[in-house]
Amino acid sequence: MVLILRKNAEEKQLKNLIEWLKNQGLDVHLSKGRYQTIIGLIGDVSAIDIELLKGLNIVESVMRISEPYKNANRKFHPDDTVLDVCGIKIGGGHFNVIAGPCSVESTEQIIEVAKSVKKSGATLLRGGAFKPRTSPYAFQGHREKGIQMLLEAKKETGLPIVTEIMDVGSLPLFEDVDIIQVGARNMQNFELLKELGMTRKPILLKRGLANTLNEFLMSAEYIMAGGNSNVILCERGIRTFETSTRNTLDIAAVPLLKQYSHLPVLVDPSHASGIAQIVPPLSLAAIAAGADGIMVEVHNDPEKALSDGAQSLNPAQFDELMQDVKKMLTIFTDRKLVEIREEER
Amino acid sequence: MVLILRKNAEEKQLKNLIEWLKNQGLDVHLSKGRYQTIIGLIGDVSAIDIELLKGLNIVESVMRISEPYKNANRKFHPDDTVLDVCGIKIGGGHFNVIAGPCSVESTEQIIEVAKSVKKSGATLLRGGAFKPRTSPYAFQGHREKGIQMLLEAKKETGLPIVTEIMDVGSLPLFEDVDIIQVGARNMQNFELLKELGMTRKPILLKRGLANTLNEFLMSAEYIMAGGNSNVILCERGIRTFETSTRNTLDIAAVPLLKQYSHLPVLVDPSHASGIAQIVPPLSLAAIAAGADGIMVEVHNDPEKALSDGAQSLNPAQFDELMQDVKKMLTIFTDRKLVEIREEER
Amino acid sequence: MVLILRKNAEEKQLKNLIEWLKNQGLDVHLSKGRYQTIIGLIGDVSAIDIELLKGLNIVESVMRISEPYKNANRKFHPDDTVLDVCGIKIGGGHFNVIAGPCSVESTEQIIEVAKSVKKSGATLLRGGAFKPRTSPYAFQGHREKGIQMLLEAKKETGLPIVTEIMDVGSLPLFEDVDIIQVGARNMQNFELLKELGMTRKPILLKRGLANTLNEFLMSAEYIMAGGNSNVILCERGIRTFETSTRNTLDIAAVPLLKQYSHLPVLVDPSHASGIAQIVPPLSLAAIAAGADGIMVEVHNDPEKALSDGAQSLNPAQFDELMQDVKKMLTIFTDRKLVEIREEER
């Protein structure tokens, strides 16, 4: 860490600062120039509050040289993390496709979707039981019953299940859930992250709508600091001025996260765009950018008028996408679609 | 609500849609033009999922005409909401200044700050006990002990206290807290909002970094839908591309929120800017824009080198600001600074 | 176009508005509901100022149903536009790679780069002669001499040249330039666009940093309205809060622009990211998303310390990327890399 001091820095304040820094266990290197005075800090600065330092009268600016995350940092863990979820490997060249409906509506629905997406090649089943909704008057999901429905679908198909948690209190209900999802709105719900860090459950952490990659990795660090290293990162679009899409998929986040961290990186093109029609090209772009998997909304209700949500593919569209995904993966030797064998059931 | 249908809308799908809408208890007005077919919906559309409708094959676009929030809506409650917190009125012409340190550090510190800000004219005391921190390695606050320290300061000065809650689980610890703050990162922690809606505690709800005014009011609606109408809105800056300030204070949010809603609107210039030097001009701008109060960080540790955080004023700076606030309020006849009488202690 | 009127709309104002609309040559359909009055407009609304209507006292909101762009609109021109630049086809399945240095530095340099990128498979040569620089003190490019250097490189290699124009005044200098680039900062320099619309030159129009897709297409429309239909669109990243990359590549813009318009769509991963290391994955993502080509910065100065700019690939890196591009295109049957034959020289 490097501190640039203001020109008018008082000697007394400077002395106080240096003393305080030394008390934090840091080596302090002072270099006074004619125009500028710079303090270099060597040691473990991860607990130093950079905002506090920036706020000091005598400090002009602060530059962090090393990243504040450690467990999530590829520098300290060069090899890819590979998770094992019910025998299915995630990361390190194992490509996964998580598919399923936005909300779990009924046992029949989720089983039907599960069978359908499995047939097309999906490796994990998603479905919302607890639904974060902007309006208190909108349907909030089937909650614990929704989880039971997902478990039925797992029993029927063997596909491990992924579903979202919304608060610490409902954690006991997630005991049989294979991967617990933390939604974008909860990416900085630090109490929830800490609690999940105490478990050893695989966590699918979605990037917040207004969060930088650095903050995203710091939230992963919250979980990992508790001892749970089973974290999957998921880019799902950020909020920008553009209104053609619901959010803006930050495709550059994929290669950067892979570079900064050893954790698996997934992309959710359905939430990123909100437009079913462009989910396939964005899915292929995610593979091309280096993603370890994609997470796609698939709905399945061909009889009713309200079958297809704006961002959900129907089974036929999903099957077509999976053909393209498989073709695409043939030219990337570093990743292979995970195969679900019938015996795994 | 108005639906614009696509040109190629199939009769069968249209029939299904109209039937479904009628089942939701809505009056459906269909007008077929040569080029366009439009459906007008009359009735209570607050529970309708606009995203679902947008996603339908046959729907080109959807326009909500009335706001999806009701309890928070000025249209249905033209008069300003006025809260009463330990005898101090908030909203409806009663101007308040919430002041105090970012973190509660010790009983001595918080009492000293409380005395100092009260003397300058602050009407409520703030201080962080539970601290949301980007890094898991940073100090997370004194937590329950911090609340005790705040209560000591209240006993000493009579100033009601405001402090942030971070999860549902710690709600019992907030029984004696006068105003519970929900931070920007938890603005869409819906489970927390619902739980707070079950209490009758005054809630200071901060706008999320990437949330629109509409979403902000919907989060207030979550609390109010539970029966708790004691909600205070606080604009504290949004995330933009500009890096000179920590966030961008959306000053236009003040008159707009006052127009859309009857709830009191406060401004937090400290978090919005992150720069102590511009907290005074932004505070005055907030008054000029029509705010019902401001929330300002004040630190008080003149002996130590690390006394003043980047965004905190010291007591002398705060006192000077309060002189200007008082002068400023003299020209606005619609608002008056709440007076704290010694007897209230 | 649909206008939603305010509840309190005065009869006289309404009558005035309807009359005015009819005078614009529009069919006016008024439907008065118990709660809402809606005006539907049929006819050519492209010249109607939507902001003006929004601003009327009696108008609550306005919804444009048809796009305001016509010449650029795929609805009216379903077939892909295919440009022919010195025998090289662009768009309509003809995939192109524009490569070259950020700035043209010398005749030797540009010839060397041109030869090198041509050997690797590039189909067009780019190089900055006029350089838009944030600082007036930074090197502003070799200007007219830079264009001469590019023409030398064209003579040597046969590669058509692409270079940026910065103002109307220098248009005569671009007579021999094959494709004139309009940079992001000039995307709404309407006087320049109009002037370029008067020529029949192929124009590579880059998206502005803060411009929506709709505005982007409206700028293309400016050129096309003058009679010049030789427009190529180029997505090059938008400005967001994320600071890991220089801009945020809006990959979803690619399939959306292809859907909205018949014009060729290119992607510039170098300017979008500002990081050479992630230019290859972003290039492949662009192909996967459906782009008609990419535009890549390649520098070539292996002897000097300052050879590689943050976002430029060196020739070896570019050659490796081109191998991947070719491999990638084998699985997309809708697009084929344009081949440069030696005879074309």
Add this chain to the structure above:
Amino acid sequence: MVLILRKNAEEKQLKNLIEWLKNQGLDVHLSKGRYQTIIGLIGDVSAIDIELLKGLNIVESVMRISEPYKNANRKFHPDDTVLDVCGIKIGGGHFNVIAGPCSVESTEQIIEVAKSVKKSGATLLRGGAFKPRTSPYAFQGHREKGIQMLLEAKKETGLPIVTEIMDVGSLPLFEDVDIIQVGARNMQNFELLKELGMTRKPILLKRGLANTLNEFLMSAEYIMAGGNSNVILCERGIRTFETSTRNTLDIAAVPLLKQYSHLPVLVDPSHASGIAQIVPPLSLAAIAAGADGIMVEVHNDPEKALSDGAQSLNPAQFDELMQDVKKMLTIFTDRKLVEIREEER
């Protein structure tokens, strides 16, 4: 300027870099640590391309310590710049109100508005002759005739006139214009800025929709580098995700620009918000934040239905605003509304 080098920096590259830096006339201070090597640069770094340095293999990051702008920098010119426009002083405590219609429509209209706003206390007249419009099919302004109409209004009222230029070519038409406005879309039209730098005309420079304060000041620097120090800065809102307002007024820009620069700082609440109703509170907020003036759209066509644009005040609303502006200024001793005496005509 400080460069942080990568760990694996090769000696040869380091040597090349240091040599190159010395050739730029800089003092180079190398400090090698166990973990990090840092290069400090002393001297005139304003012409150094920071992006180029960031792009070097061996450089991890670069921190600019001093600002790249000089002429616009308050550090080198502590005193406020005061412009004199036909006897009216701008900046340095002289508060100005620029008012007038969005577009000049006719001589009668502009004279009527001019008389009206002058009566209410406006000190300068604005009106668009050349109009930057998103659509090529929208009215582009009366152009040279519009300037003539403005000059008529000046003759009639004595109010100096402000109008926008859109390209270098029309500069000769602006000879009699008192203040030339550069619009947000042209803030980085560097060729135009250079040309304006060659004149000695007062320039009202508006901030670009996606430009940082630093870029804004660099654009001012472009004009000043040519010798024209008559620059007025105008904050007019930036583009963010919020859609309630047309743009987001960055009120914090006002005190920051005043701190960074000695140039006068104005605020345009009309374009920033696009909503007439909140123009008054935003105007007052601008004064409270320290602005040297405001620029307000006022329309004047009470007979016609289409009289008031979304963001324009009518004369009565403007007159009311001016009463509040005057009241507001009474409590700020550092600024005083400029008085227009009849003799000045």
